[in-house]
Amino acid sequence: MGLYDNIILGFSTAISPVNLLYCFIGVFFGTLLGALPGIGSLAAVSILLPLTFSLDPTTALVMLAGVYYGAEYGGSTSSILLNLPGTPSNAITCLDGYPMAQQGRAGVALFTTTIASFFGGSVGIIALYTISPLLADAAIAMGPADYFSLMVAGLVAAAAVTQEEPLKGLAMVVFGLALGTVGTDIDSGVARFHWDMLELRDGISFIALAMGLFGVSEVILSLSTMDQRNVKQRVTLRGMLPTRDEWRRSVKPALRGAGIGGVFGALPGTGPTIGTFIGYTLEQRLHKDPSIFGKGAIEGIVSPETANNAAVQTAFIPTLTLGVPGSATMAIMLGALMMNGVAPGPNLINSNPEIFWGLAASFWIGNVFLLILNIPLIGIWVRLLQIPYHLLYPAILILICVGTYTIRSNVFDIFLVLTFGMIGFVLRKLRFQLAPVLIGFILGPMIEENFKRAMIFGRGDFTYLVKQPVSGVFLALTALLIGWAIYKTVRRRPRRSEA
Amino acid sequence: MKLKALGLTAALAALPFGAMAQDFPNRDVTIVVPYSPAGSTDPVARFIGGELQKMWGVNVLIESKPGAGATIGTAYVATQPADGYTVLLTTPAYTTAPSVYKDLPYDPLNDLVPVAQTGFTQFVVAAGPSVKSDTLEGFIEEAQSRQIFMSTSGLGSSGHFVSELFARAAGLPDAIPVHYKGGSPAQVDVIGGRADTYVGSVLAVLGNVEAGKMKPLVVLGNTPAAKFPDTPTAAEAGIDADVTFWWGVFAPAGTPDDIVKKIHDDMMTVLESDVGQEYLASNSAALNNLSVEEFQDFIKKDLEEWKKLAEERGIEAN
Structure with missing residues (x-):
């Protein structure tokens, strides 16, 4: 079958009234739940999963997928309005989205992220349609050594998210790496730093960490400052539109963001968060005036949001074509398929073409729904800011606890999220950046795990890492990246001392 | 006074005749699955739970408590009241975990009682x-x-x-x-x-x-x-590897025998029915139809064999 036939098959499946209806239900509840701080895509999908048990596999997946990308779409709303990421992958959007809202430009920020998300999602879907089989082969060809080197490159690239104080940023990356070592070592089975708690054997929950550091700490911070930061915002359609200059400045970040997000999303195991960090860092590095970032730069929200939503779509490639879920949310999708007797794997495209192509088509329809749904909603979201904080924040705290608990019905995770809230509060008071913690936390365990596996396959020979062609290329890139960073620093330093 | 009344109620509730087989179940039953809903075990519990719900006329809830190689959910059920209203549906992880986790918070031989093997593949x-x-x-x-x-x-x-x-x-x-x-x-x-x-x-x-x-x-x-x-x-x-993947139900130790038997018999009725057979077949699974005693022997033997293998091949953690 050619691409054309696939598109026809896909859309004819996706626009059946039942699938359209469930697609709408999915994106509607997804964007709603995602916009609530503390309820991320994983919690949203977990909450709505039981609704799909009676549906046929395609419809069930259409709806769950809608919830998933709907939640990722909606997650930026609270990042911008409240400085509280709706999902971990929206954390970086806080950096420039929230300052924009404080400047009275919340409408513009929300409008821009909606368009950026739609663009990113569309690029991801095109990738899903055209290069799925190719990417599936590439993913099979990549071994532990290649993943190790890629992750090292990612860590080096992302370690520079901090703007002013690189040492503090580095400290936070190391803190993240340290947190990542908690739990049972995959290779030896040794449980590390578990303090005799069964719950820590699987390591620290990523959601609890992210929601604690970014969500709970923000609530504590605003309680301790007690300032009324409410900015009266009047939102008219015209007030939502970015300036001509901002449109122009958004084009390149959107393209790069979609590319980065698309690539990282398609790699099994990375999830969308990494892409958003790398997209943001890259924009900051490439910009002629990096100091505008963190103060409401439009590039700072366009890049991570396109990356996030492109990644969300391409994350389906390994899930559907390899049966390897890229994230916990994807694992639930996979479960929903297997529950219906559909075996995901290299054969899925051939054995159940209507599921694969139907799903891909429904993604695009869902993205259009989101666009239509979100633009009129912006005015309503902005009004959230008028809710007095003494009512809003307790509600947010409850939502965060509920969202964290839902994921594995364990009270332990609620204590964990609150603990990380305190830690996050202290770190923010000391003016540490929190984003690098997440980077270290995600990449550290993957680097270690793949390194150990590579060493087993390479029979303990370190040169195995360089001899694998893909791995070798990534390592060379890493070396170049480090060289470039050193060069830049050396060159910039004299200028700084003059100032 | 209030405390005393509370104590009395608790004592009454704990009495064995509060949970007799003829009126079991008269309230919601929970099946705990020690895996995430994304796994292959959750749907098995949902199928059996759905059928039992029709048979019993009470809600059968599925609760997912994943983590630490299924030991978190298992440990949870081990501490629940032994009245048959909370049971565990798990996999061979039940018998392999004790050989790797040296400090399990429960004793797989004495803290839970095997109820039924609900299928194998x-x-x-x-x-x-x-x-x-x-x-x-x-x-x-x-x-x-x-x-x-x-x-x-x-x-x-x-x-x-x-x-x-x-x-x-x-x-x-x-x-x-x-x-x-x-x-x-x-x-x-x-x-x-x-x-x-x-x-x-x-x-x-x-x-x-x-x-x-x-x-x-x-x-x-x-x-x-x-x-x-x-x-x-x-x-x-001609190689000696007689082992299968199975799903099994366990209850907290001390659950009255007649309730264990009732849960076992009703689950077997569900699985032997046409829908049950069809469901198992769609999972490439079948039923061994073990009695309660046979399943209990099976578990005991399995625990010993895995322990022996772990020592022999040097499988260990902690």
Whole structure:
């Protein structure tokens, strides 16, 4: 079958009234739940999963997928309005989205992220349609050594998210790496730093960490400052539109963001968060005036949001074509398929073409729904800011606890999220950046795990890492990246001392 | 006064006649699954729960308590009231975990009581493109002269234990396990030609076998797998690896025998019915129809055997 036939098959499946209806239900509840701080895509999908048990596999997946990308779409709303990421992958959007809202430009920020998300999602879907089989082969060809080197490159690239104080940023990356070592070592089975708690054997929950550091700490911070930061915002359609200059400045970040997000999303195991960090860092590095970032730069929200939503779509490639879920949310999708007797794997495209192509088509329809749904909603979201904080924040705290608990019905995770809230509060008071913690936390365990596996396959020979062609290329890139960073620093330093 | 009344109520509730088989169940029953809803165990619990709900006329709730190789959910059920209203539906992880986790907060022999085996499916040993031969004999021969990498779904998982069991039974001189977080990433390195074998349930390897990316070498145990008619069973191939993947229900120790028996009998009724048989078949599974006593013996024997294997092959954690 050619691409054309696939598109026809896909859309004819996706626009059946039942699938359209469930697609709408999915994106509607997804964007709603995602916009609530503390309820991320994983919690949203977990909450709505039981609704799909009676549906046929395609419809069930259409709806769950809608919830998933709907939640990722909606997650930026609270990042911008409240400085509280709706999902971990929206954390970086806080950096420039929230300052924009404080400047009275919340409408513009929300409008821009909606368009950026739609663009990113569309690029991801095109990738899903055209290069799925190719990417599936590439993913099979990549071994532990290649993943190790890629992750090292990612860590080096992302370690520079901090703007002013690189040492503090580095400290936070190391803190993240340290947190990542908690739990049972995959290779030896040794449980590390578990303090005799069964719950820590699987390591620290990523959601609890992210929601604690970014969500709970923000609530504590605003309680301790007690300032009324409410900015009266009047939102008219015209007030939502970015300036001509901002449109122009958004084009390149959107393209790069979609590319980065698309690539990282398609790699099994990375999830969308990494892409958003790398997209943001890259924009900051490439910009002629990096100091505008963190103060409401439009590039700072366009890049991570396109990356996030492109990644969300391409994350389906390994899930559907390899049966390897890229994230916990994807694992639930996979479960929903297997529950219906559909075996995901290299054969899925051939054995159940209507599921694969139907799903891909429904993604695009869902993205259009989101666009239509979100633009009129912006005015309503902005009004959230008028809710007095003494009512809003307790509600947010409850939502965060509920969202964290839902994921594995364990009270332990609620204590964990609150603990990380305190830690996050202290770190923010000391003016540490929190984003690098997440980077270290995600990449550290993957680097270690793949390194150990590579060493087993390479029979303990370190040169195995360089001899694998893909791995070798990534390592060379890493070396170049480090060289470039050193060069830049050396060159910039004299200028700084003059100032 | 208030405290006394409370104590009295608690004492009454704890009395055995508060939970007699003839009026069991008269309120909601919870089946705890120690895996995430994404796993292959959750749907089994949902199917049985749904059918029991129709039979009993009370709600049967499925609660997912995943983590730490199924030990979090198991530990939770071990501490629940022994009245049959909270039961556990788990997998061979129940019998393998004690051999790797030295400090389990429960005793698998004395803190829970086996109730029913609700189905089984075969383990299949599948090989990737790095293995030249398509047959078990060819593979064993190949393995005499080189190192074999067995990819597993995790250290201490049932797949790991069964891989070690297979290596011992087939007489592989140098087979070492490589561990992954779950069965699907483990299979990627096999189909990519970096690891040699993966052992998983029929349904777990079906996708890759059908796509021609992996070849089934042997079906463990002595029951042929309908999906792999041309693959010999371990019994046919003459290797001693009589082991299956199963789902089983456990209740907190001290649950009255008549309630254990009622849950067992009603679950068997569900699984022996046409819908039950059809459901099992769609999972490439079947029913052994063990009595409560037979299942209890099975568990005891399994616990001992895995412990022996773990000592022999040096499987340990902590």
